[in-house]
Structures are given as C-alpha cells and as structure tokens.
Amino acid sequence: MPEPIVFCLNPSTLPLARKISALLGGKVHGPARRVPEADETFHETTAHLQDLFAQGHPLVGICASGILIRSLAPVLQSKHTEPPVLAISEDGGSVVPLLGGHHEANQMARKVAADLGGHAALTTAGDVRFGIALDEPPDALVLANPQDAKAFMAELLSGASVRLQEPHPWLLESAVPWTSEGLLEVRVTPESVPGTPRRLVFHPKTLALGVGCERGCEVEELWQLVESVLTEHHLAPESLAGVFSVDLKADEPAVHELAERLGAPARFFPAAVLEQETPRLQNPSERVFREVGCHGVAEGAALAAVGIAGALRVPKRKSRRATCALAQAPEPLDAQLPGAACGVLSVVGTGPGSVQWRLPETVQWLQEATDWVGYTLYLELVEDLRTRQERHEFPLGAEIERVRHALDLAASGKKVALISSGDPGIYAMATLVFELLEREAQSAWRRVRVRVGPGISAMQAAAARVGAPLGHDFCAISLSDLLTPREVILERLHAAASGDFVTALYNPVSQRRTELLGRARDLFLQYRSAETPVVLARSLGRPEEQIRIVRLEQLEAAEVDMLTVVLIGARNTRELCSGANAPHVFTPRGYERKSA
Numbered sequence: 001m002p003e004p005i006v007f008c009l010n011p012s013t014l015p016l017a018r019k020i021s022a023l024l025g026g027k028v029h030g031p032a033r034r035v036p037e038a039d040e041t042f043h044e045t046t047a048h049l050q051d052l053f054a055q056g057h058p059l060v061g062i063c064a065s066g067i068l069i070r071s072l073a074p075v076l077q078s079k080h081t082e083p084p085v086l087a088i089s090e091d092g093g094s095v096v097p098l099l100g101g102h103h104e105a106n107q108m109a110r111k112v113a114a115d116l117g118g119h120a121a122l123t124t125a126g127d128v129r130f131g132i133a134l135d136e137p138p139d140a141l142v143l144a145n146p147q148d149a150k151a152f153m154a155e156l157l158s159g160a161s162v163r164l165q166e167p168h169p170w171l172l173e174s175a176v177p178w179t180s181e182g183l184l185e186v187r188v189t190p191e192s193v194p195g196t197p198r199r200l201v202f203h204p205k206t207l208a209l210g211v212g213c214e215r216g217c218e219v220e221e222l223w224q225l226v227e228s229v230l231t232e233h234h235l236a237p238e239s240l241a242g243v244f245s246v247d248l249k250a251d252e253p254a255v256h257e258l259a260e261r262l263g264a265p266a267r268f269f270p271a272a273v274l275e276q277e278t279p280r281l282q283n284p285s286e287r288v289f290r291e292v293g294c295h296g297v298a299e300g301a302a303l304a305a306v307g308i309a310g311a312l313r314v315p316k317r318k319s320r321r322a323t324c325a326l327a328q329a330p331e332p333l334d335a336q337l338p339g340a341a342c343g344v345l346s347v348v349g350t351g352p353g354s355v356q357w358r359l360p361e362t363v364q365w366l367q368e369a370t371d372w373v374g375y376t377l378y379l380e381l382v383e384d385l386r387t388r389q390e391r392h393e394f395p396l397g398a399e400i401e402r403v404r405h406a407l408d409l410a411a412s413g414k415k416v417a418l419i420s421s422g423d424p425g426i427y428a429m430a431t432l433v434f435e436l437l438e439r440e441a442q443s444a445w446r447r448v449r450v451r452v453g454p455g456i457s458a459m460q461a462a463a464a465r466v467g468a469p470l471g472h473d474f475c476a477i478s479l480s481d482l483l484t485p486r487e488v489i490l491e492r493l494h495a496a497a498s499g500d501f502v503t504a505l506y507n508p509v510s511q512r513r514t515e516l517l518g519r520a521r522d523l524f525l526q527y528r529s530a531e532t533p534v535v536l537a538r539s540l541g542r543p544e545e546q547i548r549i550v551r552l553e554q555l556e557a558a559e560v561d562m563l564t565v566v567l568i569g570a571r572n573t574r575e576l577c578s579g580a581n582a583p584h585v586f587t588p589r590g591y592e593r594k595s596a
Contacts, residue, residue: 003388005058006029006061009035009061009062009063014035016090017030024058050072053085056367059086085098096109134200141170142202142238162178165187186200207240208329209240222322244301274300275295278300281303298324299325342447344415344416345451346452346453349455353542356541365451370390370414371406374419375393382419392405403433403436418433422455424452427476458537472572479509480506493523497523502567503524506565507562517555517557520568521553533569538561539563573585
C-alpha cells in the first residue's frame, strides 16, 4: 500500500500532523499558501485529495469530516478497493475512519487514537461488537466467498452463533460466539469447499507448488497440468503461497506466466538446496540429477518451500514437457518466502511532467518498485510517489551506465523502475535496455523480467494543447547527432518534408548544436508555405509550460531549447481562431472529401 498522507490545512495543526505522520510512516501535505512548511504542498485541495485517493494513498485529514466527504464523493467507486480515509479533530480527541474500515482504516484509527490519548470512533458493526472484520482477513488468509460476508454478518449480528471447524488465532482472538452447535459455520482449509451465506470459507496460504519444465514449454501445458492436479485433489488455488522451481528456470517465461495467472509469487532455489531434499522425494530421478544437479525439481522445490515441518501433499505429476508437485506447511507461509525472487525491470514513462498525465500502470509499477533509477530531473518528477524506494541518480548523458545499473539491481532480485519522461520507447531508455540485453548477453540479466509501460509523449501532449495537428500522417525526428549521423538526420528531414508529414522535432537544439534546426526549416520551406503553422511547446505539464504558434519562416534556434518539442505542420495544416478560444492548430484528414 502507498504511504499514508496526513493533510494539515492550517499552521496550528502542523505539530499534530507531524506526530501522526511519524507514527504511520507517511508525509505531511498542506496548502502552499497556508502551510508552506509541509513535506509537500498543493494549490487546489479537492483535486489534490482526489488524485492521491486514486493512487491508493491512505488519507488522514486533520479537518472536519465534511471536507473529506465532499472532496472524495465524486470519485468513490468500490469499498473493496478504496484506501483508508480518516478524519481527526484538531485537538486529536476524535479519530473517525470514514472509508476503508475493513482496509486497515479501523486499525489505523485505533493506533492513532491510542497514541494521542483520543477515541477511535469505529462504526463498522462487526468491529464494534466482535473486534473483527470477517470480510477483511489478514494476509495469510483468503476469503473464498466475500459475496456472502454481508448476509453472514447480518445473521451473526442478529444473534446467531458460529461453529469453527478449524481453529485459527485470528478468529479465536475475536469475540465471535463460537460453539460446536452454531447455525453459522467458518472453515479454514486449503480444500476447495463451497461457501454459502451461512458458511464462510477461508483458505490459508499453506500450499507450495513446485514446478519443472523443459526449455520453451508452453504456459498452457503447465497451466493445464497444475489446474488438473488442483481439481483432482480438491485444493483451492487461493491456498498457494507461491510457485517454486530450480534457479535454472528463473528465466523461463512459462513459470512466470503461471505464477501471474495464479496470483502467487515465483521463487527459485539453487540445485544444491533442492538436492538436500532427496531423502524426502517420492520420485527421485537420476536423469534429472545429471541434467540439473538435483534428483527432483518439482517435489524438491515444493518441499524446500514448506521446510522440514511440511510434507508432500501431491507427489510429482507429469505432462509431456512439464512436472508439478504440491507440499503443505503446518502454518501459513510467511510473506518473506524462501527462495530467490526473480528481479523485475519496469521501464516506465512519466509523461511530460504533469501528475494528471501519468498512467495508472506507471504509478502502480513505481509504487511496487524497491529501487528507482533515472536522470535526476526525471526522479524529481515522481518524488511525490516515493515511499521507501531507493533512488539511484545519474547525470544526463550517462544512459548506458544507468541501464546497466538498473539491470544489475534487477538481477539481484529487486523490483526496479527505470524512469524516463514522456514515453520510454520514444527517444528514451527502453530500446537501450534491449540493445544491452542482446549485445552483452550476461547470464544474470537473462533472469530479469523486463516490462515496458507506455507514457504520454511530448508530441502527443503538445498536439493536445493546441488542438489536433497530428490528425493525419506524422513522424518524429530527433535532431541530436550524438547517436545519429548528421547526414542521416538530414536525409530523414528531407523525406519527411517531401512526403508532407506533420513532423515532430525532438532535441531541436543544444548549447553546442543549433545549426540543424535552421537546416530543417530551410528544407521544409522547399515543400511548405512560409505561413505553415509551427507549434513550439516547452516544459509541457509543468508550471513553467509555454506554448507558442509561429510561422515556418519564423522558426529560429534562439526560440527553443532541449525542453522544447517542435511540431511542423503539413501543407494543409491550419490555424483556427474562433470566438473566445485560444488559437487551435489542426490537420484535416479528408472527411470533407469523403462527404462530398
């Protein structure tokens, strides 16, 4: 979960806000005009609250409940996904969980109230009467039938007693009236038991799935094998604590896709560790030992995961190219699973710089990461999302060092975000990642899962700001000759100009390089009118944003810098001035001809 944000709306409550943020491990946010000393400041309260709520931050407001209610009401969607929201009186005496009572809000309220000597005003009936929220179990348990929880709780609150088939500390510590003759029933089992409005079924994370497969095995084969084993033995996928294998399979796509489908983490053991499990194997294999260095991958990995107190539940099962086995631990496996995690490198684009232009996928990957790698400016653009991530800053120009460092971190098992502005695949870091993977072929890097998340590019943002200049065919050309020879750049400029493409020019000038922009202008003037609209968009999405529309003949290097993207219109690109609107630029696509 992202870090909690404590809202402090006036200077007098700043000391209380700092105390609460230290207790919860969060940050203090305040309006720039009234609380400039806050960790982060904002200018528009409602928009800021809604943005952080959408990102999943727990919100603690030292303010009237109505402020939070009115601000968040338009963006409320589902109680099953919303983060905690608390309102705290300015004297700290009342702590009210407004949202997310079963998403840690009640626990947070109790914790804050205890520290402040105040009162936690809990209103969720189950918590008040029984001290437990049955529809929000701890991480080690999964409620199989949450849709029945409301009806179950209604009967429980009406006086029905409950029989508990399998004891569990979380349940036994509550004030629920347990009895062997209860009308209602609670099951805690790895078995696939049907739930009803009178039976809640919880699946403990006690099962370890061991898998092995041939190189290049299709995920469907592995998936069908595992699915058939779970079905045959009436075991619930929700009880799988993880997918385990030998470390030689850490770069096997089928294993990772299987783990994703099951919603379980993947972990890997050295062959020597699995070999220690040989006395407990039911199906040891000399052939497997010769190939990978242990007498069993699937059974060995499952047993290594559950430890000496666990036992094999389902011996090795085989398909044509895959194997799987299940072991069971006496207690739910800890979140810190044994085995090495496979590192993940997420190459993300933050957009031009505005918080509103970040994609939800990008925000999620940044929050999941343990480490952030990037140019200092790019890291600063997302600093508001950082909780416990370690920053690895690199200067402009150290792109290769940046990518190597990110791959090395990921190869050590970390979740790494390599950060670009704009879109990571447009003049950014994504292509360099794949270049180095291909060129250097380091074995450790092969075990890193690489994923690329799109971002809003500068040319898209610039186009949106002025209308629709990219409405017909367009292209993008970088004028930087650090990586591309000048003659190649000029050849591409000539092709774009003669082909009548709307053209986005990235990296138009630098301190030492100003000539190419003038050469580009002169080339385009051979094919376009001097009146052709040109958009100059600088620092898009940031407070210093500047948008200008000039004529092609007016395009000068002195008017732009490396933070500017230049959009040169096609022959039919037009500027439109209408009514109270700012001037718009658009490129017709041919609908007029179609209607005629």
